Amino acid sequence: MAKEKKLVEAITSMEDDFAKWYTDVVLKAELTDYTSVKGCMVIKPAGYAIWENIQNEVDRRFKETGVENVYLPIFIPESLLEKEKDHVEGFAPEVAWVTQGGLEPLQERLCVRPTSETLFCDFYSKEIHSHRDLPKVYNQWCSVVRWEKTTRPFLRSREFLWQEGHTAHATAEEAKERTIQMLNVYADFCEEVLAIPVIKGQKTEKEKFSGAESTYTIEALMHDGKALQSGTSHYFGDGFARAYDIQYTDKDNKLQYVYQTSFGLSTRIIGAIIMVHGDNSGLKLPPKIAPTQVMVVPIRQDAHGVMEKSHEVEKSLKEAAIRVKVDDSDKSPGWKFSEQEMRGVPLRIELGPKDIEKNQAVLVRRDTREKMIVSLDELPEKTGELLDTIQSDMYTRALEHLNSHTYEAKSYPEFQATIERKPGFVRAMWCGDAACEDKIREDTGATSRCIPFDQEPIGKTCICCGKPAKKMVYWGRAY
């Protein structure tokens, strides 16, 4: 038992130090590791398998809406980056510059893409000529680089993996529709697959993407009450089209600028999975995203028939399209239990000589630790049902946490006290002025997370300045 204890003791409890708990889980669940490359991370097999599942699910949903995948260069020439003024101001301070290729210095610096709006614009300016060429609904899966000063695995690193969709449309209406459509794809994915409820809304002017006319976001609430921006979708109007000269001939043979959007979701979302669902025993993966949904742990591996029966169970679950493995390592069952809990495997099946005698297995849920005994004859069916239950229970618990940690404030003192004492979202009225956002941030550390689509006025004046309020806003401290 010494070993089991060690594994669990090695994690800081989330109540003691949430940040340390997070890092412990990331490392002990073997999702990532540090490297000799400062600010970058290694994504290890257990972490990358989650990303592969995310990619599969998101990519399938994208393709159902007509998205096509492409791949654009990793480098952006400085002159190309500079064409859209707001965009370059936002990104230039945080890019990595290539100044030498092979043995020779470059005539023009190239940055390693921090995002690819400029490259897509360059591409579209060559590809789009007529209204027949529209819409373009392209996406790429790639890595991007942003020269962050302080970094944390998944949440903020100098390189991260993501997808970036970039679309061009004949009309503003169509582009706006696409912006919201993709935000909904993200929200549905988070809720249905990751069991993470999100608040959908618009970013304020201050918080919007550099170069966008409007930015939409899904915001999730972590276990410690901090918010995490989990996916964004931007409407650009024709701003980029004018800067990069992307024009098409319409049906009346007139030249028109296109209207554009972009949308992105990154490996950051793995941080959300950890911080929404995890506990002091480690990671908890929702079944739909778990690379291994069920781990069969044989009890008394050497006993007659135990390994055979374990592999029979594995086979029968595989046939029911369940992602299952047998832990046939030479570790003790207790050690295996702790290890699978740390790694977040949603369901464990224990199978020993006595169980086999009774034609049964013991099922243990990762989310509730609940144990149940199931007849081997019914195992594939019951396991499938139980995984569905775990998925939906995990969503319900996350939603309850979101709801119970969403507060309202009707005055500035109430707002300040709530932010200080009750970690979570605070809903409060706002005048629309960036100065109030600045003051709130300075006073409380909270930022405007979004102006939710679901506008439910809770007062008439801005909690900060007292002027007439324009919008109800979700505020919170954030990652």
Place this chain on the structure above:
Amino acid sequence: MAKEKKLVEAITSMEDDFAKWYTDVVLKAELTDYTSVKGCMVIKPAGYAIWENIQNEVDRRFKETGVENVYLPIFIPESLLEKEKDHVEGFAPEVAWVTQGGLEPLQERLCVRPTSETLFCDFYSKEIHSHRDLPKVYNQWCSVVRWEKTTRPFLRSREFLWQEGHTAHATAEEAKERTIQMLNVYADFCEEVLAIPVIKGQKTEKEKFSGAESTYTIEALMHDGKALQSGTSHYFGDGFARAYDIQYTDKDNKLQYVYQTSFGLSTRIIGAIIMVHGDNSGLKLPPKIAPTQVMVVPIRQDAHGVMEKSHEVEKSLKEAAIRVKVDDSDKSPGWKFSEQEMRGVPLRIELGPKDIEKNQAVLVRRDTREKMIVSLDELPEKTGELLDTIQSDMYTRALEHLNSHTYEAKSYPEFQATIERKPGFVRAMWCGDAACEDKIREDTGATSRCIPFDQEPIGKTCICCGKPAKKMVYWGRAY
């Protein structure tokens, strides 16, 4: 008909200028395009969809052999790159250097990875402690950068996409086995999925990978008789392990160095698909890799029932797991035919009012242009069978081309004349001396492609120097 003519005329014939034909196909089939980023390419939806299918097939085969995917940083610090002498000598002259991050110059230059042996070694030196940690069989899908001077789409560009597998083993034997195992995965994939026959063998000392003890390759023969290295697998011995200090404690508690391998396959292989199968009407995709296997072209779209029946056919083929689309654009049928031929769609189904009356459809093979009439009742079954036939016929034709363009030379004059007059592989005996490889290259432009596993001695002396021969070698001019 003017338009159709234009589309086809726009391609240079391969007999006139093969290089120009290649570029024309790449652009007209909309696989890639040039960009403002010199030496880099855009991979467009039609090209990227091929790469996605390649990824799926290769990744599945990898995972069946126990490969796990990971992701390592895009950057390599200069000091890390320099630890293995041969390796850095091979790559340093062709890397891109990042010298500035954000607004500040870096203390140490970082290169954008040209390949990741050094990063995997750094990672493994931290991960591997005991024999229980072995083997490590990791792979990553990513982009790499090599500062090439002359570039061609897919074949040679400053950035390309690939997978790179990197493994660590307790023994040399196990590492050697893995090297050959992965070469066989590549060969099987090329032959079964891409319908490209390959020659498996070992690279000479001169041609091996920088830092490898031995390099194995699969070599394919393009339509113009030039060779294309299509996948490589390297055995490193313990050279990297010693340079990067990757040691483990064996079962007797002794410290041992690991033995390593790496293997890679890139978007270059798309160039092989084009140059092995294509013709003067454009691309020809083997059904197993074609993003669209069947294009239904309605004839007289406006006629009663034609569109409905076309979509019925689409539905019935989809249910038979065939990748099918209906070309319902407003182009003429002839234009659509040319377009689908250019794009290499393996099979076309024509469906007009008269066909519907007779409860039939006209099927046209892309590879042979053969037409056949099939009853609509039998369509899914017959289409499936026909796709299988096309796949196997394409392989047979490529194999016949390979065989009929593989020559033997028993003297140096014969060798020179063959290389000059008969584009293809030349099998000839070799003494094992790099000086002869240098002379052959200088005299004929041919390089040693590989020392095939299948050693069939065809003489006793080196064709170049006349000394006793050690190996039979495949020679050829190459991409």
